Amino acid sequence: MKKKKGKIEKMKKIDKEKKRYFIIVLIRSLLIIFGLLLWEYKATNGSYNPVFTSYPSAIFKDLIVFFSSGELAKHASITLTEVFWGLFLGSLIGITFAIIFGYFSFIGEVLTPIISGFSCIPQLALAPVYVLWFGLGLTSKIFLAGLMVFFNVFSSTYGAIKSMDKGILESANLLGAGHFQTLRTVVIPSCMPWILSGIRGGVSAALVGAIIGEYIGSKGGFGWMITYSTSYFNISRVMSCIVILLFVGLGLNKVLDIMEQKLLVWRTVTSLRMENLKNQD
Numbered sequence: 001m002k003k004k005k006g007k008i009e010k011m012k013k014i015d016k017e018k019k020r021y022f023i024i025v026l027i028r029s030l031l032i033i034f035g036l037l038l039w040e041y042k043a044t045n046g047s048y049n050p051v052f053t054s055y056p057s058a059i060f061k062d063l064i065v066f067f068s069s070g071e072l073a074k075h076a077s078i079t080l081t082e083v084f085w086g087l088f089l090g091s092l093i094g095i096t097f098a099i100i101f102g103y104f105s106f107i108g109e110v111l112t113p114i115i116s117g118f119s120c121i122p123q124l125a126l127a128p129v130y131v132l133w134f135g136l137g138l139t140s141k142i143f144l145a146g147l148m149v150f151f152n153v154f155s156s157t158y159g160a161i162k163s164m165d166k167g168i169l170e171s172a173n174l175l176g177a178g179h180f181q182t183l184r185t186v187v188i189p190s191c192m193p194w195i196l197s198g199i200r201g202g203v204s205a206a207l208v209g210a211i212i213g214e215y216i217g218s219k220g221g222f223g224w225m226i227t228y229s230t231s232y233f234n235i236s237r238v239m240s241c242i243v244i245l246l247f248v249g250l251g252l253n254k255v256l257d258i259m260e261q262k263l264l265v266w267r268t269v270t271s272l273r274m275e276n277l278k279n280q281d
């Protein structure tokens with residue numbers, strides 16, 4: 001009887017969550033549609049000059065032309081290659097450095113202030129130097145994107161390692177766990193929320209790094225296309241590139257959401273409202 005009652009309550013909770021999710025998606029969609037319709041109306045009825053912002057229908061037509069001409073695939077392949085490699089390498093090196101500095105605190109104390117100081121330098125100022133070092137190809141854009149990702153992931157992961165409960169590490173040591181086993185079963189799972197948070201920030205950093213690099217000097221990519229189109233006042237093409245980059249960012253964040261659901265099954269979502277806290281208890 002208790003099992004049946006518990007199952008009914010669980011089903012009610014799932015239905016309630018589904019209903020809440022549907023309402024959220026509906027409200028979000030309505031807000032976006034309303035914003036686009038308002039933008040279209042204001043641009044086409046003469047409220048302002050659309051030459052500076054374009055408008056949704058013109059952007060949609062340009063996206064079709066952009067795709068059918070084959071230019072979209074060409075420039076997308078360049079920018080996405082830079083973004084993915086920058087995100088992957090920056091995250092990998094950032095996590096590795098954070099773990100090394102966590103194990104060897106002396107090295108961390110020596111090098112962390114240097115890394116923090118270098119991260120404070122606006123990378124836009126150094127982008128021309130990177131292009132000079134590595135040329136106009138993919139390498140300079142990957143380096144810039146990866147460096148910006150590195151700062152995000154490293155600071156987040158290293159901060160998580162430093163704030164770990166020492167009692168957990170001592171318990172693992174008492175149970176006979178070695179360094180690698182402790183790292184795999186204790187350190188990385190404990191720091192995973194902060195690692196994913198750093199990578200989430202790194203997604204935006206990778207996109208910004210790739211586009212900035214293409215602004216400075218490139219043979220293609222969305223950054224190059226935006227610069228080229230702006231010089232000819234083709235604002236619809238500029239907005240088309242921005243829309244594509246928006247969906248790329250949303251797609252990468254969606255992948256991270258799925259990873260969080262798979263890797264952080266133990267985590268509960270907390271709300272600061274008192275009635276929600278009572279419901280969670």
